[in-house]
Amino acid sequence: MKVNGFLKDVLGASRVTKTRRDLIASGSEKNIYFDPIREVAKELHPEKTEVKVVKVEDVSPTARKFTFEAKEGYKLPPFQAGQYVSLDLQIGETLTTRPYSISSAPFEARTGEHPFFEITVRNGRPGIGFASSWIYANVKEGDEFTAHLPFGQFYYEPLRDAKNVVALAGGSGITPFYSMAKEIEHGTLDMNLTILYGSVSTKDIILEKQIKAIKCDKVRFINVISGDEEYEGEKGFLTAEIIKKYSAEDTTYFVCGPLPMYNFVAGELKKLNVPARRIRMEVFGAPMNVREAEGYPENAEPATWNLTVLRGIDKTVIKASSLESLAVAMERAGIPNNTRCRSGACGYCRCELLSGDVFVPSVGDGRRWADKKFGFYHACSTYPLSDLEIRIIIK
Ligand code: FES
Structure with a gap:
């Protein structure tokens, strides 16, 4: 054929x-x-599409919104409010992929004369990855990218979730909730959304003007400021007390933000006895320091190991730092191993461990039961503890 x-x-x-x-x-x-x-x-069923940047806009002193349209001959795929898109990035010698929650609404990608989607990227704070800083500083109108089709389970599903949703957001974790809020206002998403947005100061608030411009009685937006005693609204962290104040009797909680916030909020939701079926989470990225992750072997010193990568009948031996994931080691060596979520959730970077010892942080362990049983790992959330041999899937 x-x-x-x-x-x-x-x-x-x-x-x-x-x-x-x-x-x-x-x-x-x-x-x-x-x-x-x-x-x-x-x-x-192409897994990718080609897009170009048509607008760049500051949405806080440290965040920029990038608007993309499809290049001629391509289309924007449909998505659900809350999903993310991964962009292929050529940064210096490294070809990498980074996921970003889509901050525009789904209807904006499927209607109008110029359908578009947007991502909002933050810069200039400890913990912000190098790719985000690179995008923030370098990407301009007219730049072109390959975008993977939208992905992720972080969206409202009426068969599964309560009608009342409390969104617990930190940092750029506000972006999927802005998408949901706009879709609700447009009338194509039916849920009641209360966004509790934790920030250190009012300068850190992203997309505030845009969210406050949403006129819809199904959407509430409350800033919670931890580092400014003079602030007149909600102060402190996203504690059980504040969460309870804005919750209905039956509420689903959507949590999106950096790992430390996720850990804190998980503890607060536990205090409220929220059942696991009422919690949905989107954690951004890998741990900043894997040696501080729960369960990391106490006697494991930082080291560089030999990583043998089998791909089809190709066999390559590269160096892998114990402080970086297998996905990062392969990117550095120029071995194609596509990633999407980069937080251990989606399984797109799945590989088979043939020999050696590894560590997987519990927060980044999204493997299925069968994968664990038969020795499969997600390269983006797996760290070497010895010389390794792995097999990766051809993409
Ligand atoms: S890229 Fe999603 S699990 Fe690795």
Whole structure:
């Protein structure tokens, strides 16, 4: 079957790019196992699209909103309010992927003359990753990117969630809730949303003007400020007391923010005896220091290990720091191993551990039962404790 010819007929020439088979035939990609079924599936259901930046806007002293439209010949995929999009980034010599919650609403990507989606990126604080800082400082109107299709389970599902939702947000964790709030205002999402947004000071509040412009009695927005005694609204942290004050009898809690906030809020929700089925969480990124993660072996000193990576019939040995995930080690060495969530949740970076010892932080362990039983790991949330041999999936 002539895959490219068939797809050109169905989809139009501009949608069809080179397949791995083309690359093998041209000799530019060698020694790669070729799976025709996978190639057909990938071309019928492309995992990525091409986008360009059409607007850059400051939304706080330390955050910028980037608006993307599809490049000519491509379309923006549908998504749910709360999902994220991963962008391929070429930063210096490193080709990496970073996930960002979509801060615009789903209806904005499927309607209007110029459908678009937005991400909001923060800069300039400890704990903000190098990719976010790079985007904040470098990306400008006209820049083009490859975007993976939106992904993630962090969205409202009426069959599962209570009608009343309290959103507990910190830092750029406000972004999925802004998307939900706009979709509610538009009338295409039916839920009652109370956003409790924890910040150190009012200068740290992102998208405040935009959220306050939403006129909808189903959306409430409350800032909770921890570092300013003079602040006249809610002060302190997102404690059980404050959470309870804004909760209905049956409430689902959506938590989105950096790891320390997640750990704190999880404890407060426990004090309120909130059942696990009423809590949904989106944790951003890997731990800042894996050695401080619960359960990290006390006697494990920082070290550099040999990591043998099998990909098809390719075999490469690279160096891997015990302080960085296997995904980061492979990125540094230029080995393609696609990632999406980068927090251990989605399984897109799944690999098989053939030999050696590793550590997986409990917060970043989103593996299925069968994966744990048969020795599969998520490379973005797995850290080497010895020389390793792994097999990665060809993408
Ligand atoms: S990228 Fe999602 S689990 Fe690794």
